[in-house]
Amino acid sequence: MAENIQTTQTQDYVRFTPSQRMQHLVLIVTFSGLGLTGLAQTFSDQAWAQAIIALFGGVESIRIVHRVLATVLMVTAIYHGGIITYKLFVLGRQASIMPGLRDVRDAWQWVMYNLGFRGEHPHMPRYNFGEKVEYFAVVWGTILMVITGFMMWNPIATTRFLPGEFIPAARSAHRYEALLAVLSIIIWHMYNVHIRRFNRSMFSGKIRRDAMEEEHAQELEDIEEGKVAFEYPPEVINRRKRYFWPYAVIVTIILTGGLIFFVTFEETAITTLPQRQEVVTTDLDPSIGVVEEGAVLWTEQGCDVCHGANADGSESPLEVSIIDRDVTFEQFIITVRRGPAEMPAYPIARLSDEGIAHLWAWFVDTQEQAAPAETEAAPTE
């Protein structure tokens, strides 16, 4: 068998277990899905993003898909943590993915080799420096996304112990980290495992000898020298397992509880929008409106800034004429309370219900005064 290893270039080496490959598959699906549904929301003013949102059936459903994927990813992260704990503390394996000084040396030698200053590439271990960087980028990125995602998912809970500015800050961090992660996967990961060498080991579980020689020469030498990882005797492992399982069950219960709390604690992010819209009372009596009061409010509230002194858009920077708008009192109320397009929303704290009735009285009066001229000016319509 040893001879066989040394002579065949196509000799395969086992690299990943089925569990590792499975986790990687889940990561592919959740990562791509989260990137797609997240970036579509970030860039929702762009046509391509709107097409994606429409594909998912609207903004509400794309948010739900995003959250479901996030939950699957968090469950996988908990599972991954359990596996690592088991390997380190029960099987007593070495944390071969932990970065060390040798990785700095390897990275330097790799650059020198690529630039032609070194004849031979560094002999790298089971996980080379590039893989370690990528792994910890995923770990760090996931932690950051979970924390900032939690803050956006549960804004009320967050502002109970942090100032309100943390919510938009969390959103920026979430968005930029997403962009960074997606771009680094497209550039760095794609290049390393698909373009430089098409490396299927994460799917097949096996790696070819030539890839081993280039990327994990140190590991290959260890295998060929017959160096096997130190194994604890079964009774030691069994004793450790007895400690591990109760511990694992407790930690899993705590983390799962935390996850359920995370997901169900608050409905605000999803329900705020409809709630705020329901608050608008359209059940007002228009007859309480006084034209003169409305004229005062029109300038006091800055309506004239966009719509002009006479609602016809003249002499206002935005020139939004609404003089010929055929709106009902109810539509008028909803417009003012919610604010379409660039128009700000006027909540009750800023403008009372009577105030709206006054504005309406003034608006109708102004429309009536302008109406004869309007009909004469546009007879062809």
Ligand code: HEC
């Ligand atoms: C910052 C600019 C801005 C301010 C201030 C503003 N509006 Fe508007 N308003 C707009 C824009 C933009 C539209 C939407 C135009 C459109 O529908 O194309 C609009 C639309 C409207 C409409 C028409 C709605 C419809 O269904 O056609 C009404 C009525 C209106 N505004 C009333 C007001 C009143 C009353 C105020 C003050 C309390 C006000 N606006 C303040 C910019 C403004």
